[in-house]
Amino acid sequence: MYIITHHDADGILSAATLMKAIPQKFWVYFSSPNRLTNTICSTILNTDGRDSLYICDISGNRKSVGCAAVYDRVVWLDHHVWEDFCVPENINLVVDPKSKSATRVTGIHTGILDFAEIADEIDTNNVVTETAERFRTITFAIKILYPRQEVYRALYDLTATIAEKGLGVIYRPIFDEMVARYNVVIEAAISKALSTKQDFTVGDTKVSIISMPDSIPIAPLFNRIENAGIDVLVFMNQRIDESSGARTKLEFRTQTEFDVLKIARAFGGGGHLFASGATVTGPLGIEQILEKIKVTYG
Numbered sequence: 689m690y691i692i693t694h695h696d697a698d699g700i701l702s703a704a705t706l707m708k709a710i711p712q713k714f715w716v717y718f719s720s721p722n723r724l725t726n727t728i729c730s731t732i733l734n735t736d737g738r739d740s741l742y743i744c745d746i747s748g749n750r751k752s753v754g755c756a757a758v759y760d761r762v763v764w765l766d767h768h769v770w771e772d773f774c775v776p777e778n779i780n781l782v783v784d785p786k787s788k789s790a791t792r793v794t795g796i797h798t799g800i801l802d803f804a805e806i807a808d809e810i811d812t813n814n815v816v817t818e819t820a821e822r823f824r825t826i827t828f829a830i831k832i833l834y835p836r837q838e839v840y841r842a843l844y845d846l847t848a849t850i851a852e853k854g855l856g857v858i859y860r861p862i863f864d865e866m867v868a869r870y871n872v873v874i875e876a877a878i879s880k881a882l883s884t885k886q887d888f889t890v891g892d893t894k895v896s897i898i899s900m901p902d903s904i905p906i907a908p909l910f911n912r913i914e915n916a917g918i919d920v921l922v923f924m925n926q927r928i929d930e931s932s933g934a935r936t937k938l939e940f941r942t943q944t945e946f947d948v949l950k951i952a953r954a955f956g957g958g959g960h961l962f963a964s965g966a967t968v969t970g971p972l973g974i975e976q977i978l979e980k981i982k983v984t985y986g
C-alpha cells in the first residue's frame with residue numbers, strides 16, 4: 689500500500705490518519721502539487737501499479753490523474769478546488785473543498801477523526817491550541833533544519849509515531865532543542881523577507897510582493913504582515929536547480945478574502961480560494977507578475 693501525501697502539517701496528519709485506520713505496511717511518499725506526477729511515476733516503477741494508492745492533500749490534474757490510474761485502486765482524499773475533468777472509475781475521488789483540512793476528509797472517510805481538529809487549525813492558519821502551534825513548528829523545523837536527504841525520513845518517522853502513539857509525542861523533550869533552533873532561524877528569515885516587501889496598485893487591486901531568499905514557511909511570515917487590506921499578497925522564491933534550471937515558486941494569500949485561486953491558476957497552479965500557489969519554470973520578474981494580475985483581474 690502506498691501513500692503519497694503533501695509534505696506539510698495537514699499532509700502528515702492525513703497520512704497518520706490512514707496509518708492508524710488501516711493497520712498495514714505503508715510506503716509513504718511526501719510530495720507537492722508541483723512534483724505529484726513525478727512522485728506517482730516513481731512509485732509505479734516499484735509496483736507495476738498492482739497495489740493500492742492513497743493520495744492526500746494534493747489536487748490532481750489530467751496528467752497526475754492519468755498516471756495514478758495505472759494503479760488497480762486509488763483513493764484520493766483532498767480539500768483543494770479541483771478543475772473539471774473526467775476521472776477514471778478505478779480512482780475513488782473523495783474531495784470536499786469546504787473541508788478545513790484534508791485530514792478531516794481522510795478522517796470522515798476512515799472514521800478516525802483524532803487529528804482533524806489540529807489539522808483544521810493549522811491549515812486554515814487559525815492556530816489557537818498549543819498542540820497545533822507546536823506541531824506546525826516541528827514540521828517547519830524538520831524541513832528547514834535537517835539536511836535535504838534526511839527530511840523525508842524524519843517526516844516519515846514523525847508520521848508513523850503520531851499514528852501509533854498520538855499527537856502527545858510532539859511534547860517529547862527531543863523536540864525542544866529543535867524548536868528553539870528553528871525560532872532563531874525563522875526570526876532572521878522573516879525579518880529579511882519583510883524588508884523586501886513592495887506595494888503596488890493594479891487597477892483596483894492592492895498588491896504586495898515579498899521576495900524570499902530561502903524557502904521559508906508562509907504562515908509565520910504572513911501572520912507578521914500588518915493588515916492593510918491587501919487583496920493579493922505574493923510570496924516569491926527563486927531558485928536555480930542543477931537539473932531543471934531557474935524556477936520561481938509563488939504563493940498567494942489575501943487580507944480581503946480576494947479570490948487568489950484565479951491568479952494561481954493563471955500561473956498554472958491551484959489551491960484554495962484564499963490561499964494558493966504555483967511553480968513557474970524559468971526566471972520571473974515583478975513586472976511579469978503585475979502584468980499577469982492586471983490581465984487576470986482586469
Ligand SMILES: [Mn+2]
Pocket residue numbers: 698699745767789790811
Ligand atoms: Mn491541506
